[in-house]
Amino acid sequence: METKTQVEIPETKKAGIEEDRELSYWSNKFGIAKEELKEVIRHGGTFTEAIEKYVNRLKYAV
Structure with missing residues (x-):
């Protein structure tokens, strides 16, 4: 019997x-x-979850 493992x-x-x-x-x-991303990272760090939240706030603030 063959078992498949999903990685x-x-x-x-x-x-x-x-x-x-x-x-x-x-x-x-x-x-x-790219320049906006650099600015976001400068303010909020490199964690992707924090970047996503920050970017979403910017998008919805317009």
């Missing part, structure tokens, strides 16, 4: 921005410009 790859909890490809990925994921 889940957890999404990282921190947004890395040291490399341009990382910065591009996260800015696309959150739907904001």
Whole structure:
């Protein structure tokens, strides 16, 4: 009998921005410009949950 194991790859909890490809990925994921992402991270840190909350507040504040 063959058993299948599903492997889940957890999404990282921190947004890395040291490399341009990382910065591009996260800015696309959150739907904001690279410079905006840098500013958000400067104010709120690199935890993706915090970034998402901050970005959502900005979007709904308009």
